[in-house]
Amino acid sequence: MTATLAVFEYHLVGYRRTWRGSVFGSFLLPLLTMLGFGVGVGAYIAGGVGGVSYLDYVVPGLLASTVVQVTMFETTWPVLGNFEWHKIYFGQAAAPLRAADILGGHLVFVLFRAVLCAAPFLLIATLFGAVHSWWALATLPVVALLAFAVAAPTIAYSATVRSDSYLALLFRFAVLPMSLFAGVFFPVESMPVGLRWVAYATPLWHGVDLCRAATLGVAPQWSGWGHVGYLALWAAAGWWLARRRFQTRLFH
Amino acid sequence: MTEGRPLIEATGLVKRFGSFTAVDGIDLSVRAGEAFGFLGPNGAGKSSTMRMIGCVSPVTAGELRILGLDPARDGPAIRARLGVCPQSDNLDPELTVAENLTTYARFFGIPRKVARARAAELLDFVQLGERAGSKVEPLSGGMKRRLTIARALINEPEVVLLDEPTTGLDPQARHLVWERLFRLKQRGVTLVLTTHYMDEAEQLCDRLVVMDAGRIVAEGSPRDLIARHSTREVVELRFLAESQEVFVDKLAGIGSRVEALPDRVLLYVDDGDAAVATVHDRALSPASVLVRRSSLEDVFLHLTGRTLVD
Incomplete structure (x- = not known):
């Protein structure tokens, strides 16, 4: 545990150099999103979605999808770079750390970043009147779990490929379609049945449904614990794969 | 401890x-x-x-x-x-x-x-x-x-x-x-x-x-290895020729060993200057001559037949 925290601390020291820019971005991005989608697009969608205004509908979805994007950025190039370019992980492996500490410390940092970008988003959404319940605070642990569910398998992938052209593929064929079809901008039910199941399979949809229930103060579309369990499954499987990859690459 | x-x-x-x-x-x-x-x-x-x-x-x-x-x-x-x-x-x-x-x-x-x-x-x-x-x-x-x-x-x-x-x-x-x-x-x-x-x-x-x-x-x-696997001195000779190999026979008998590398011939001897004199006595005229102490490089060459850095 202390070993994992020492690795987390290392990532924090690096983050200290860039945090100003990243915090600024964390406020600016939701602000622009709120104005563009909520106020701009929302003006064309009279009657909103399922009885709530479009701004209220889209905000929790965007919160979850922004977290997923930040998580994906933090777990692709940085992970590949730590193996292939600066070889930071190999330096860590020479210290008394285990594969799980090196992986865990980086992962904790990614979750920290995810929550750090969700909090200002939530604050600005509240100022725009898009948050309707104290349950909204529950989105913070929810996005942490969502980030875990996405980060772990992505780290496993980034620890497997040897060139960053494979990372771009991931954004084109996983992140983009997921952001468009996993219930962020419109209900999954408005798609054909086949596509719906693809949406249900993504971790993002489960995160979106939980976040939406929380900010609107309503029950989720699907079982809340079911969502948590499904995300935990992604997280656990991803962790197992990533840990194996770290073990083989660092201690072979 | x-x-x-x-x-x-x-x-x-x-x-x-x-x-x-x-x-x-x-x-x-x-x-x-x-x-x-x-x-x-x-x-x-x-x-x-x-x-x-x-x-x-x-x-x-x-x-x-x-x-x-x-x-x-x-x-x-x-x-x-x-x-x-x-x-x-x-x-x-x-x-x-x-x-x-x-x-x-x-x-x-x-x-x-x-x-x-x-x-x-x-x-x-x-x-x-x-x-x-x-x-x-x-x-x-x-x-x-x-x-x-x-x-x-x-x-x-x-x-x-x-x-x-x-x-x-x-x-x-x-x-x-x-x-x-x-x-x-x-x-x-x-x-x-x-x-x-x-x-x-x-x-x-x-x-x-x-x-x-x-x-x-x-x-x-290092000293042991050199003493055990090499001679005290080495004479490096460079000949203006396509192949240095052909000089191995002509140099035979001078010192304890002759090695031909792509760009030079090495003579393993105890007395470098004396060996150089013998080379000239045999009417051979290398383009350059260098007498030096044996090093680990020579030990490696002797043990493996190859140079350390190629």
Whole structure:
């Protein structure tokens, strides 16, 4: 545990150099999103979605999808770079750390970043009147779990490929379609049945449904614990794969 | 420490990657306070051996004990007492020089305050004290190397492993690194290093093994090895000809051995000047003549028929 925290601390020291820019971005991005989608697009969608205004509908979805994007950025190039370019992980492996500490410390940092970008988003959404319940605070642990569910398998992938052209593929064929079809901008039910199941399979949809229930103060579309369990499954499987990859690459 | 017991002890040590055998059954023992070297060309198995000693590469077969412990079971516990300077620097270019040391210290559970004090002390030792606050990225290769060495010392290790410590450095930077390593050696730190530079091995190592194709082909102090496997002096002759081979016969009998390399012929002799006179007596006129002392390079050439650096 202390070993994992020492690795987390290392990532924090690096983050200290860039945090100003990243915090600024964390406020600016939701602000622009709120104005563009909520106020701009929302003006064309009279009657909103399922009885709530479009701004209220889209905000929790965007919160979850922004977290997923930040998580994906933090777990692709940085992970590949730590193996292939600066070889930071190999330096860590020479210290008394285990594969799980090196992986865990980086992962904790990614979750920290995810929550750090969700909090200002939530604050600005509240100022725009898009948050309707104290349950909204529950989105913070929810996005942490969502980030875990996405980060772990992505780290496993980034620890497997040897060139960053494979990372771009991931954004084109996983992140983009997921952001468009996993219930962020419109209900999954408005798609054909086949596509719906693809949406249900993504971790993002489960995160979106939980976040939406929380900010609107309503029950989720699907079982809340079911969502948590499904995300935990992604997280656990991803962790197992990533840990194996770290073990083989660092201690072979 | 257990008095007299070797810090590192290997018997029949083997490392295989799939069907490729990188280390093919080597025996060695490193005692406290000595500077021990692995000399050999690229691909001889030096780095694979170092990685096993560094407990980041499982042993395929044979036995390895480091500080009396088994790397398969006690990897992290052993690594906590080792200092590792890898072949290619893996510093964080985004962090400052000092942060690279203090963050690394935390991996060993060293308290922040102690880490800061040690970092300052080590930066002075490697002559980077004035760069403590600057980023790593713009540092020269030699400075990065010295910083990596400082990082390897942050936990006050009992053994320091240095994998090709000066490869890729210019001569001046190399001498600065050697001088620092020599200083460490004087303090009684046990050094284990790999190199394919014979001058490095001669400068730093009390004892070394010559490796080739995963095996140890000779062992001893640099002076021993030269005495055992080479002559006192070497005459290097360059002939203006397509092939140097043809001169081997013409030089036969001068000294104890004649070796033809692509660009020169080496005569192994006890008295270089006398040998040169004999060469001229035979009416041979090389374009250049150089008489020098035997080196580890000659030992390697004799043992393997190949040069260290090609």
